[in-house]
Amino acid sequence: MKKNSNFLIVVLSILAVISVFIAVYSFLAVLEQVTLIVTSIITGTFTIAVAIIRYALEVERNAELKRIELMQENYKNIIYSLKEYIRNNGSDNDALKTVYLESWIAGSEDVVIKIKSFMDKRSKQNLKNVLLQMRKDVGLHDEKLLDVPINDFTKTGGLEDD
Numbered sequence: 001m002k003k004n005s006n007f008l009i010v011v012l013s014i015l016a017v018i019s020v021f022i023a024v025y026s027f028l029a030v031l032e033q034v035t036l037i038v039t040s041i042i043t044g045t046f047t048i049a050v051a052i053i054r055y056a057l058e059v060e061r062n063a064e065l066k067r068i069e070l071m072q073e074n075y076k077n078i079i080y081s082l083k084e085y086i087r088n089n090g091s092d093n094d095a096l097k098t099v100y101l102e103s104w105i106a107g108s109e110d111v112v113i114k115i116k117s118f119m120d121k122r123s124k125q126n127l128k129n130v131l132l133q134m135r136k137d138v139g140l141h142d143e144k145l146l147d148v149p150i151n152d153f154t155k156t157g158g159l160e161d162d
Helices: 002-087 094-106 109-120 124-137 143-147
Strands: none
Touching (some): 109 124
């Protein structure tokens, strides 16, 4: 009986080892599938997140381009209004006041301040300050122009010298 029980213990031990081996093998096979699923989920989530971020950046970029276009249009109107204002010795200031107010929406703070300074004192330097600030706002940083004089292009010499 002792031999039978030893034999039975050995057989059961072998079956137990085989069962454990099968369980580990099955677990590893399932683990590989779970890993593939989790990897796919993470990849999909990352792809969606990148698409959302890319879209948000594109919307922001388009809004910035629209703002710059609006600013450039406003600055062209300022140039035209300044020209008429100076040529008419300041008597035609409705157009300048209009673009001054538009600049509160479409221009930079510095341009608004510099236009106001020009309206308060019509000088060559104040005109030059407006022009240089508008150039700076649209991305033109020309330090060489700081020393270039503004010619008085008015009919009657309507700008004061500084």
